[in-house]
Amino acid sequence: MKTDQNYLDLDKQLLWHPYTSMSNPSPHFLVEKASGCEITLSNGRTLIDGMSSWWSVIHGYNHPTINSAIQEQLSQFSHVMFGGLTHKPAIDLAEKLIAITPTDLQRVFFSDSGSVSVEVALKMAIQYWNTQGKPSKQFFVTPKSGYHGDTFAAMSVCDPENGMHNLFAAALTQQYFISPPPTGLDTAIKSEYLDEIRKMFEENHQCIAGFIIEPVVQNAGGMRFYNPEYLNQIRALCDEFDILLIFDEIATGFGRTGKLFATDHTNICPDIMCVGKALTGGYMTLAATLTNDKVALGISHEGGVFMHGPTFMGNPLACSAANASLALLDEYNIPEKITQLENWMKAALIRCEELEQVKEVRCLGGIGVVELHHPINLHDIQPKFVELGVWIRPFGKLIYLMPPYIISEEQIQALGKAIYQVTNTLPH
Numbered sequence: 001m002k003t004d005q006n007y008l009d010l011d012k013q014l015l016w017h018p019y020t021s022m023s024n025p026s027p028h029f030l031v032e033k034a035s036g037c038e039i040t041l042s043n044g045r046t047l048i049d050g051m052s053s054w055w056s057v058i059h060g061y062n063h064p065t066i067n068s069a070i071q072e073q074l075s076q077f078s079h080v081m082f083g084g085l086t087h088k089p090a091i092d093l094a095e096k097l098i099a100i101t102p103t104d105l106q107r108v109f110f111s112d113s114g115s116v117s118v119e120v121a122l123k124m125a126i127q128y129w130n131t132q133g134k135p136s137k138q139f140f141v142t143p144k145s146g147y148h149g150d151t152f153a154a155m156s157v158c159d160p161e162n163g164m165h166n167l168f169a170a171a172l173t174q175q176y177f178i179s180p181p182p183t184g185l186d187t188a189i190k191s192e193y194l195d196e197i198r199k200m201f202e203e204n205h206q207c208i209a210g211f212i213i214e215p216v217v218q219n220a221g222g223m224r225f226y227n228p229e230y231l232n233q234i235r236a237l238c239d240e241f242d243i244l245l246i247f248d249e250i251a252t253g254f255g256r257t258g259k260l261f262a263t264d265h266t267n268i269c270p271d272i273m274c275v276g277k278a279l280t281g282g283y284m285t286l287a288a289t290l291t292n293d294k295v296a297l298g299i300s301h302e303g304g305v306f307m308h309g310p311t312f313m314g315n316p317l318a319c320s321a322a323n324a325s326l327a328l329l330d331e332y333n334i335p336e337k338i339t340q341l342e343n344w345m346k347a348a349l350i351r352c353e354e355l356e357q358v359k360e361v362r363c364l365g366g367i368g369v370v371e372l373h374h375p376i377n378l379h380d381i382q383p384k385f386v387e388l389g390v391w392i393r394p395f396g397k398l399i400y401l402m403p404p405y406i407i408s409e410e411q412i413q414a415l416g417k418a419i420y421q422v423t424n425t426l427p428h
């Protein structure tokens with residue numbers, strides 16, 4: 001029988017983890033079980049979860065409602081091909097997604113991960129312009145500091161500096177980058193920013209199929225919050241220059257910013273929208289690309305078909321998990337619940353502002369961010385958090401919380417205390 005140490009040694013030897021080296025891997029912790037907002041390691045240590053496992057486990061781990069939904073589906077069938085066959089879990093989910101997303105979005109394409117849903121969105125935009133007799137519209141405008149996934153087309157619209165563009169420069173499509181939206185949720189609109197976009201559109205609209213952006217919050221590219229009014233203005237510019245507007249709601253969807261979708265902070269609707277991450281309550285991988293009739297029927301014009309079809313498209317187990325997760329979300333009062341979470345996080349994190357290491361503390365909905373002056377060494381800092389009984393995984397200069405929505409005030413306080421203590425030990 002293998003001991004826990006045998007397992008960890010094998011992990012080190014055999015397994016690649018996200019963004020890690022095989023010769024100098026960072027420490028990894030062996031998980032035994034997880035329930036509610038707690039992750040229990042094989043050594044018996046229990047960690048309060050501040051990450052929702054990359055922002056997806058919004059109802060906590062091992063939720064009885066989602067468990068039984070999956071079990072029920074499992075007793076029927078766990079998968080069938082989506083070519084030529086269909087099933088109720090996918091149909092129910094499509095109906096529900098269309099009902100809760102902005103009104104124009106009426107058609108759903110399921111795929112297996114967020115990155116792929118972005119690929120699908122970009123392909124939809126290019127195919128749409130093709131059928132409109134504008135085949136030169138093949139490229140995308142996107143703000144810097146964005147993150148849209150790790151596959152090739154998704155990478156091409158990620159921030160060019162921290163988005164691995166240097167490594168893959170020759171293999172990546174050259175897209176059109178503009179500055180990131182000025183930060184601050186309530187900061188007055190800077191007309192120069194909109195002028196920059198207008199100029200970019202004026203000069204290049206013949207080549208531009210779409211404008212892709214994470215609405216209201218740029219997430220993995222720096223946890224930057226910006227004024228939703230920019231999106232209203234960008235919508236108008238896109239209309240003026242025949243450019244499709246694509247919202248990547250993979251991180252912000254399903255309540256994270258205090259509204260069901262970040263788009264709900266605006267008074268406009270994108271042409272294409274990607275959702276993923278929290279879609280299944282973090283149970284399994286599933287994403288969706290939604291679009292309006294204009295794009296869907298445009299692509300389908302004169303016998304046109306949309307050219308994408310993943311093997312595990314619309315997986316029934318994943319769809320049943322998503323249906324259960326959305327039913328749970330229905331039971332919450334999102335604005336109330338997430339505002340409460342925001343207030344707890346503000347109270348728990350604000351004390352960090354007195355530390356010299358800290359540049360800024362900011363919170364929006366279920367996102368709490370402590371931005372430092374200097375980048376963090378994850379190798380050193382991760383074990384410190386584990387020692388303190390919390391699961392927090394910083395990146396760059398950011399220590400942040402994106403906890404499950406069911407977390408308690410005491411658990412938030414414990415997370416905040418750990419962040420304060422660990423930050424206080426860092427050089428400044």
Ligand SMILES: *Cc1c(COP(=O)(O)O)cnc(C)c1O
Nearest residue numbers: 113114115147148149248250251
């Ligand atoms: C995580 C993320 C993606 C990529 O999703 P994966 O499921 O990891 O492929 C794309 N866009 C945004 C905004 C994300 O946060």
